[in-house]
Amino acid sequence: MAKENQGQTRRHFVAAGGAAVAAAALRRETLALDGGPKTVTFPMDRQIALSRWPRYGPAEKQALHALIDSNRFYEELPAFEKEWQEYTKSAFVKAHMNGSSALTSMYFALDLPPGSEIMVPSYTFFSTCLAMRFFGCVPIFIDIDPRTACFDLEDAKRKLTKRTRAVCVMHSWGLPCEMDKIQDWCKEKGLILLEDAAHAHGAEMQGKKMGVWGVMGIFSFQTSKVMPTVEGGMGLYQTREYFERAAAFGHYEDPPKFPADSPVRAYEGTGFGQKYRMHPFAAAIGRVQLRELDALNAKVEKNVRALNDRLTQLPGLSEPRLRPDQKRVYYYANMLLLDEKKAGFRRDALLKALQAEGVRATIWDYPEQHKLKIYSEAKWWHHPPTIPKSMPGNEQVNKTHIFMPLLYEDAPELVEQWVRAFEKVWAHRERLTS
């Protein structure tokens, strides 16, 4: 054996030996579930403060006061749009009152013949799938890949129909879908690629932001989102035609601003019947939040890495797969996936044991859209959507995930206690199966 390899092997042996000693020590401790001391002693009020969301402070208050004093409310909208356009490098953008109205405008802009079908995940918020209904379009429910919780291209290939015209993907929990492969397939099949990027502010793939891979994309700035403005949304458009149609749908004041040859210019004063303007207070908050977006995403990621790099050493515990050319962000929580067979115990037993140790581990199942009433009633649709018998990807992610809170400030002591709590529970694996 080469000398340097000998050194490596020795180091490995020492590390493995150290881990075994630590595991043996943890095994001697009593689980909190069985009356032992809680591992997490970090004060709960400080834990809650570290995960508090949304995070508004003096800068947001000052921006709102300044706007009120200025009395020039609507100037805030083009200012926010310009900054978001520069950040995402989108050809065109339009602020909307929320993500759902941005989706509705996007589906209107498609101008597809009634009966057209659009592929969407079932693991998503309702407006991804439902807003198309107003324009006679019908969803085709596509499964998610259980390794990523994102759009399963192989399932889409199986479900392509003669009526399929577009694909709208959703970047679950801030993890980008595999946009290069999806884009190639859409090109090959002549499908329009759309993005619901409501979870993915600042996420990228191959250096390109989410929201601009599709010919149209949307963001939500609702309170829980990665960049919250309480309520708010944004549409991103890569062609002038789509931008003008989407903007004219809910912005009656926009058509006269378009060039003379715009097909929607004549709809001055009415648009197409909706009023979807963003509240200027939301735009003011958004401008402040955008300035901090990358720094806050980086802080969250650093804390997730400090935790997950250790937790994913435990048998059966993994995190959603990320390609090296993807940069994800974290929306809502840090999702971990449990393989019960490899771990040797059930998720409910794990959650009980972790919660007893003082870890705020939770679960939250995304309601699968295809199971909801509205999709089963033909009267709401041009033709009834096909309801899949099962969606194994959705089911697996809903059955195997664990959510850990995100930390918006550095808290190495808390992370260490969380790690110790997981390791302690794993050290008592046999007890959890009983």
Ligand SMILES: Cc1ncc(COP(=O)(O)O)c(C=O)c1O
């Ligand atoms: C995936 C997804 N799409 C769209 C939306 C709609 O956004 P909004 O709540 O701003 O209408 C949401 C919001 O929860 C969402 O999670």
